[in-house]
Amino acid sequence: GNLSEADQALVARRAQALGPAYRLFYETPVHLVRGEGVWLYDTAGKAYLDTYNNVASVGHCHPHVVAAMARQAGVFASHTRYLHEGVLSYAERLLAHFPAALAHVMFTCTGSEANDLAFRIARAHTGGTGFIVTENAYHGVTYAIAGMSPSLGSGVDLGADVRVVPAPDTGPEAGARFAAGVQAAIADLQRHGIRPAALIVDTVFSSDGVYTDPAGFLAPAVAAIRAAGGLFIADEVQPGFGRTGAAMWGFQRHGLLPDMVSLGKPMGNGYPVAGLVMQPRVIEAFGSKARYFNTFGGNAVAAATAMAVLEVIETEGLMDNCAKVGAVFAEGLRGLAKTHAALGELRAAGLFLGQDIVDAEGRPDAARAGQIVNRLREAGVLISATGPKGHVLKIRPPMVFSAENVACFLDRLEGVLKQG
Numbered sequence: 498g499n500l501s502e503a504d505q506a507l508v509a510r511r512a513q514a515l516g517p518a519y520r521l522f523y524e525t526p527v528h529l530v531r532g533e534g535v536w537l538y539d540t541a542g543k544a545y546l547d548t549y550n551n552v553a554s555v556g557h558c559h560p561h562v563v564a565a566m567a568r569q570a571g572v573f574a575s576h577t578r579y580l581h582e583g584v585l586s587y588a589e590r591l592l593a594h595f596p597a598a599l600a601h602v603m604f605t606c607t608g609s610e611a612n613d614l615a616f617r618i619a620r621a622h623t624g625g626t627g628f629i630v631t632e633n634a635y636h637g638v639t640y641a642i643a644g645m646s647p648s649l650g651s652g653v654d655l656g657a658d659v660r661v662v663p664a665p666d667t668g669p670e671a672g673a674r675f676a677a678g679v680q681a682a683i684a685d686l687q688r689h690g691i692r693p694a695a696l697i698v699d700t701v702f703s704s705d706g707v708y709t710d711p712a713g714f715l716a717p718a719v720a721a722i723r724a725a726g727g728l729f730i731a732d733e734v735q736p737g738f739g740r741t742g743a744a745m746w747g748f749q750r751h752g753l754l755p756d757m758v759s760l761g762k763p764m765g766n767g768y769p770v771a772g773l774v775m776q777p778r779v780i781e782a783f784g785s786k787a788r789y790f791n792t793f794g795g796n797a798v799a800a801a802t803a804m805a806v807l808e809v810i811e812t813e814g815l816m817d818n819c820a821k822v823g824a825v826f827a828e829g830l831r832g833l834a835k836t837h838a839a840l841g842e843l844r845a846a847g848l849f850l851g852q853d854i855v856d857a858e859g860r861p862d863a864a865r866a867g868q869i870v871n872r873l874r875e876a877g878v879l880i881s882a883t884g885p886k887g888h889v890l891k892i893r894p895p896m897v898f899s900a901e902n903v904a905c906f907l908d909r910l911e912g913v914l915k916q917g
């Protein structure tokens with residue numbers, strides 16, 4: 498569709514007010530004004546099935562979350578330098594979802610800040626400065642963390658002490674190959690006189706194109722970084738809080754115990770709350786010298802909101818829903834692939850799916866993936882494409898997605914694929 502005159506005016510105002518560094522989704526940007534559950538609505542009242550939003554993970558504007566946020570905002574809304582029970586109750590309830598060794602949590606406002614704190618703690622604990630990330634990783638916006646986010650492209654320089662390893666692939670050799678890459682990066686750091694501090698990975702490798710299986714493939718790489726004196730940081734900003742269906746955290750699918758775990762996006766269902774969970778021993782060096790105060794991190798409203806989100810995940814059985822509906826989703830896509838050759842390999846864990854789009858020769862087809870994303874938008878379905886070649890449909894709906902929603906998605910995708 499064509500952009501209305503009113504929306505063209507908004508695009509111009511954005512450029513004027515916000516400057517040149519922002520990007521809009523879609524060839525025809527979407528102007529949203531309201532959300533409810535898995536649905537978003539534009540100014541004309543058109544409904545979009547949200548198949549992409551892992552922030553509003555318990556559904557847009559979930560009434561229990563909105564009520565908790567509003568209630569706390571009307572009572573007390575300040576930070577962690579006063580005694581307040583809310584942040585402690587939440588911390589304890591959150592930590593109960595982790596292995597006992599991960600016994601502290603610190604609060605931030607964004608996943609970027611959580612990773613930046615992990616960066617500082619890892620340096621203090623190990624005395625090293627070297628970090629290893631995957632080749633299309635995204636970990637955040639601070640100077641240090643943007644320098645560990647090669648998916649930002651050539652506009653951002655990687656840190657001098659950062660080494661990039663190939664993303665995992667699929668198949669039985671995935672673990673050995675990934676570990677070999679990490680081993681080579683460790684050797685390269687050491688050759689340059691740089692002591693390794695940590696390996697940090699998104700445990701579903703979202704921006705690398707979604708690499709979920711075989712579960713357990715991460716273990717040899719983690720053993721390699723530990724043997725070199727470095728830590729393992731699990732970035733759970735994308736897979737965390739039950740989305741993979743198998744476990745609350747993506748690292749659990751790999752049978753691992755991380756030194757630190759960064760959290761964000763779905764934690765507050767849209768309210769800015771994020772955090773870093775850690776083994777107490779790794780923060781001793783940092784904590785004995787530095788003090789940490791994040792003005793808004795863990796504030797009373799953030800804690801109440803995050804608590805409500807966790808309650809919804811628990812009481813509505815959303816992790817199980819991810820497993821159940823995720824299986825229906827994967828089966829549906831595999832079914833559709835039988836008659837539509839553009840659908841190549843599918844990788845999925847729960848409600849986190851990466852669907853390759855390929856040409857007639859089976860090669861990555863980013864142009865077609867982009868076309869599908871834009872046509873789905875016209876058909877009232879929101880998704881995006883990812884991966885280094887841009888040919889992977891990233892499907893990541895709110896965790897309240899139903900089998901009926903899956904049927905709606907598949908129906909509209911089939912319509913788009915039939916357009917050729």
Ligand code: PMP
Nearest residue numbers: 607608609635636637699734761
């Ligand atoms: N890590 C991962 C894996 C992410 O996907 C993101 C955000 N896309 C971040 C960290 C950074 O989180 P934030 O945008 O909240 O700073």
